[in-house]
Amino acid sequence: MKQKPAVSIVGMGYVGLCTAATFASRGIQTIGIDIDQARVEQIRKGKAPLHEPQLDTMLKNAVKKKLLDATSEISVAADTETTFLAVGTPGQQDGSIDLSYIKNATEDLGSVLREKPGYHLIVVKSTVVPGTTNGVVKRFLEQSSRKTIGAGLGLCANPEFLKEGTAINDALHPDKIVIGSNDKKSADELTRLYRHFYGSKLPPVILTSPEAAELVKYASNAFLATKVSFINTIANIAQQIPGVDVGTIAEAIGLDPRIGGLFLKSGPGYGGSCFHKDLQALINYIQNRNYDPVLFRATEETNKQQANRVVGMAENLLGSLSSKRVAVLGLAFKKDTDDIREAASIRVINQLKKKGARVVAYDPMAIPNTKKTLSDQIDYAENAHSALKGADCAIIMTEWDQFRQLVPKDFQTHMTAPNIVDARRILDPKQFAQLNYLAIGTGSVKA
Ligand SMILES: NC(=O)c1ccc[n+]([C@@H]2O[C@H](COP(=O)([O-])OP(=O)(O)OC[C@H]3O[C@@H](n4cnc5c(N)ncnc54)[C@H](O)[C@@H]3O)[C@@H](O)[C@H]2O)c1
Numbered sequence: 001m002k003q004k005p006a007v008s009i010v011g012m013g014y015v016g017l018c019t020a021a022t023f024a025s026r027g028i029q030t031i032g033i034d035i036d037q038a039r040v041e042q043i044r045k046g047k048a049p050l051h052e053p054q055l056d057t058m059l060k061n062a063v064k065k066k067l068l069d070a071t072s073e074i075s076v077a078a079d080t081e082t083t084f085l086a087v088g089t090p091g092q093q094d095g096s097i098d099l100s101y102i103k104n105a106t107e108d109l110g111s112v113l114r115e116k117p118g119y120h121l122i123v124v125k126s127t128v129v130p131g132t133t134n135g136v137v138k139r140f141l142e143q144s145s146r147k148t149i150g151a152g153l154g155l156c157a158n159p160e161f162l163k164e165g166t167a168i169n170d171a172l173h174p175d176k177i178v179i180g181s182n183d184k185k186s187a188d189e190l191t192r193l194y195r196h197f198y199g200s201k202l203p204p205v206i207l208t209s210p211e212a213a214e215l216v217k218y219a220s221n222a223f224l225a226t227k228v229s230f231i232n233t234i235a236n237i238a239q240q241i242p243g244v245d246v247g248t249i250a251e252a253i254g255l256d257p258r259i260g261g262l263f264l265k266s267g268p269g270y271g272g273s274c275f276h277k278d279l280q281a282l283i284n285y286i287q288n289r290n291y292d293p294v295l296f297r298a299t300e301e302t303n304k305q306q307a308n309r310v311v312g313m314a315e316n317l318l319g320s321l322s323s324k325r326v327a328v329l330g331l332a333f334k335k336d337t338d339d340i341r342e343a344a345s346i347r348v349i350n351q352l353k354k355k356g357a358r359v360v361a362y363d364p365m366a367i368p369n370t371k372k373t374l375s376d377q378i379d380y381a382e383n384a385h386s387a388l389k390g391a392d393c394a395i396i397m398t399e400w401d402q403f404r405q406l407v408p409k410d411f412q413t414h415m416t417a418p419n420i421v422d423a424r425r426i427l428d429p430k431q432f433a434q435l436n437y438l439a440i441g442t443g444s445v446k447a
Contacts, residue, residue: 006030007193008080010105012039012070014050014273014339015125015160016086018167020070021055024062025172026197031080032070043070051338051365054168074105075112082121082193083109085137086160089126095280099136102126106137110144113153121154121189124210127217127278129285133157133210134182154186157210159217164272165336178206180213218282222296225275227263229302235266235441236309246441247425266441268344268397268423269306271333276300276342307347310423311355313438314393317419322356325416327391329384330398330424331363331370338365340373344423345397349378362387364400388414399424408435 007023009016012034023030034040039049046063048055062068077083087101102124113120122141124133133156138149149155157180162170177194181187187207195202206216235246246266254261270276279296286293311321318324333343340346345361352359359378361370367380381387384403388394388411396403404426411418418435420427425439438444 006080007082007084008033008077009084009086009125010034010074010077010109011085011087011101011126012036012043012049013086013088014052014164014167015162016084017043017048017050017059018052018055018162018171019084019086019125019160020068021058021062022168022171023197024065024068025058027067028193028197029080030062030068031076032068033072033074033077034070035072037072040070040072043068051336052164052167053336058168074108077109078112078116078120081119082123082189084123084125084158085109086125089128089277089281091277091280095284097127097129097277097281099128099132102128102132103136103140106140107144110141110147113141113145113147116152119152119154119185119189121156121186123156123158123190125158125160127159127221127274127281128157128214129218129281130211130214132214133180150183150185154181154183154189155210156181156186156190157213158190159213161217161220164339165334173201174203176204176206177202178208178213178216180208180210182210218278221275221278222282222299224263225270225279225303226295226299228267228270228275229299229306231264231266232269232306232440233302238441239443241443244443245429266425267306267399268310268348268440269303271341271343271345272339273341276303304347307344307351310344310348310395310397310421310440311351313421313423313440314352314357314395314419315355317421317436317438318393320355321352324357324392325390326352326357326359327381327387327394327415328352328359328361328378329363329387329394329396329403330400331361332366332398332400335398335400336365338369340366340369343397346370346373348395348397348423349374353377360387360391363398364402366398385410385414391415392417393419393421395421396424396426399426408432411435 006029008031009020010033012032020030020032042049046060048059087105089097092098147153179187179190238244238246250264253259254264331345362381420437422439
């Protein structure tokens with residue numbers, strides 16, 4: 001790299017890499033740091049190690065222009081002015097978050113900053129429970145760097161709100177930036193960086209304490225997850241009432257600005273790496289402080305049960321699922337990603353297997369990741385048509401655009417009988433009226 005990089009980002013996963021690519025796209029010298037050497041090599045070649053729309057092109061350009069580089073050597077962080085921590089904070093058995101990646105990264109970072117003569121700002125982008133930035137992170141940084149936050153080091157909590165599948169667009173056009181800090185200089189430095197990044201399009205910046213910033217992230221995900229479980233509950237009610245469709249209910253209530261129309265799509269339950277993990281972390285965090293957040297436990301339980309609803313709909317069509325061949329269309333937790341972490345498809349597949357069904361699955365992107373989890377417990381098809389071949393039932397689990405293109409003939413031609421469970425409500429019920437078609441939240445049958 002010719003120029004000194006201005007920003008380093010520790011952790012080149014969804015958040016770190018998308019952040020790095022967008023920083024670089026705005027001319028900010030960025031270096032990504034990851035312990036995964038294979039990932040680093042791939043990034044250095046300008047190839048994204050994960051599927052995210054626009055990322056490949058952006059990465060290729062940034063690497064070509066030498067605005068983005070990657071390494072597994074954390075020592076390079078000392079040559080930058082600001083280091084973002086974007087390592088994983090996975091859930092543990094009891095729901096609490098595993099802070100070991102944060103601790104390791106923080107300790108390593110502190111050590112390499114020990115000899116740095118100038119000021120260095122550290123920004124916690126990972127999702128961490130309230131008190132983590134000012135607790136563990138601060139302690140580890142100060143111990144290993146032998147410096148003091150507020151003097152040689154700056155520290156901010158700056159949670160990330162991007163969504164997989166639209167991560168690049170979200171990073172370029174966030175609705176807000178939340179900066180939590182205990183000292184003005186840290187907050188000013190980070191605001192300055194974002195002002196440089198966004199120019200006149202700087203979104204609203206909420207300046208607050210680290211603990212409040214950390215809680216904003218959990219509150220945001222808890223609200224969204226609860227909205228999903230809410231509309232799924234309404235869908236399950238609508239499904240019991242002939243002639244009622246949850247889509248109409250969602251449209252009508254969504255027009256009330258207090259409710260809002262977004263995130264009111266009923267389906268097989270939320271998935272992805274964040275909602276379940278973050279809700280569990282929040283529940284665990286506050287239960288340890290003697291408050292039981294009943295609402296969030298219900299959100300999670302509703303979500304878990306939604307997979308059973310989907311399988312129940314298949315049973316409505318087939319009776320017993322034993323030895324039946326079920327085609328699962330879609331594995332990714334949502335379209336335009338290859339991520340299957342906490343995907344509803346996996347919960348549904350596990351239920352189907354338990355009931356003795358033979359499962360064949362197809363997904364345009366997520367088969368390699370699914371194979372790592374389910375290996376040969378299920379069959380994999382090369383396309384939707386071959387998945388449908390000889391199937392007794394098809395379950396649409398991900399709203400991929402290519403599944404929207406399916407027409408009745410695709411099912412009639414290939415399946416033993418055209419039994420369809422549309423867990424994403426992406427097909428036109430009128431077009432499929434002649435087939436055995438059930439959509440979640442449509443009241444035509446007893447679920
Ligand atoms: N994925 C999302 O949509 C999303 C959105 C908002 C916030 N978040 C939060 O952001 C954080 C990161 O999430 P993600 O999905 O990008 O994680 P991820 O698992 O995709 O990536 C984490 C990366 O960190 C690397 N890593 C771990 N320890 C390291 C170390 N000591 N030094 C360098 N690299 C290290 C791993 O090798 C991995 O590549 C989490 O706290 C998550 O909750 C995620």
